Structures are given as C-alpha cells and as structure tokens.
Amino acid sequence: MVQYEVRPSVQRQPVHPSITADQISQLVDRFYERVLANEKLGSIFAHHAGPHWARHLDTMKGFWRSVLLRTGEYKGKPVPVHQKIDGIDTCEFEEWLSLFELTTAEIFSPNAAPLVNEAAARIATSLWLSRDGNLLATPPNWRKALSNGTELAN
Numbered sequence: 001m002v003q004y005e006v007r008p009s010v011q012r013q014p015v016h017p018s019i020t021a022d023q024i025s026q027l028v029d030r031f032y033e034r035v036l037a038n039e040k041l042g043s044i045f046a047h048h049a050g051p052h053w054a055r056h057l058d059t060m061k062g063f064w065r066s067v068l069l070r071t072g073e074y075k076g077k078p079v080p081v082h083q084k085i086d087g088i089d090t091c092e093f094e095e096w097l098s099l100f101e102l103t104t105a106e107i108f109s110p111n112a113a114p115l116v117n118e119a120a121a122r123i124a125t126s127l128w129l130s131r132d133g134n135l136l137a138t139p140p141n142w143r144k145a146l147s148n149g150t151e152l153a154n
Contacts, residue, residue: 015119016112019050019068023107027116028060031103040095044087066120077129078123088131090140093124097142 036042049056059076066074082088100120104113125139 012072014069015067015115016109016113018109018112021065021069024064024068025061027103028064031100032057032060034099034103035096038095038099040092041099044085044092047059048085057146067123068116072130079127082127083130090128093128093140094116094142097121 032045037047046053062071063074063076063078064134097117097120099117101113101117104116104120108116109114121142124142128139129137
C-alpha cells in the first residue's frame, strides 16, 4: 500500500494586514509612471516592455500581490528575464529602489511601507546577484546607498 504524507494547509498571511490589492495596483501604476519619467530607467524599461506595457503592468501587479499578499498567483521567472537586460548595474538598482521607496511612502501605512521596501530590497539583491552569475558576490548594502543621498524627488 502506498502511503502519502498529509501536510497541513498553509495559511497565506499578507506581509502586513493593512496592505490591499488596490494599494498594490496604485503602487505599480505610480511607480512605473516615475520609472518612465526617470532619465536613467525610463529608456531601459520602455525599450524592454515596449508595446507590451499594459501587459507588463498587469504582470507586475500579480507579482506584487504574490509577494505582499502571498496570493501565489505569479508563476513567472523574473531572473532569466532580467539577465537579458543590458545597461543595468548597481546604480540602476539603487535608482529603482529609491523610486520604489518614494512611492511606497505615499501609498502604504508607516508600519507597512518598510515591510514592502524590505521585500523590494530582497528582490533587488536576488536580481543583482543573478546578473553576473557569481552567487558568492557580496551584494550592495541598499540601505546604506539609499541613506547616502540616492533618494530622488519625483
């Protein structure tokens, strides 16, 4: 007789109870408006998302719902996609995080925003490490970089 392991169901808890799907939608829309207007990042994102911008936004909303609300809906593979993008290095990641944190401060509660930013920093680290394939590299200290004046207005 075959025996199966029975595992208890996992309760998916949001990163913070105040975070909503509507806030995530606002985050993605406002953040990418800033990205497109940004001198460093705008052309990179416009080039790679191109005519599929609406689809990219929908994908990002699903991605962030998966990360922040733990919906499990995102099934993509962001690392291989980001490995193909030329023209991004540590300063572009810092710029991305700065714009992201500016946006989270506007949308989320003071208790939730830092948790959202921590998730973004973990993702940035993962993507940064995957860029050159050296998983033993020491990633940048995003907190230090952002506190040293990388934060942008707009």
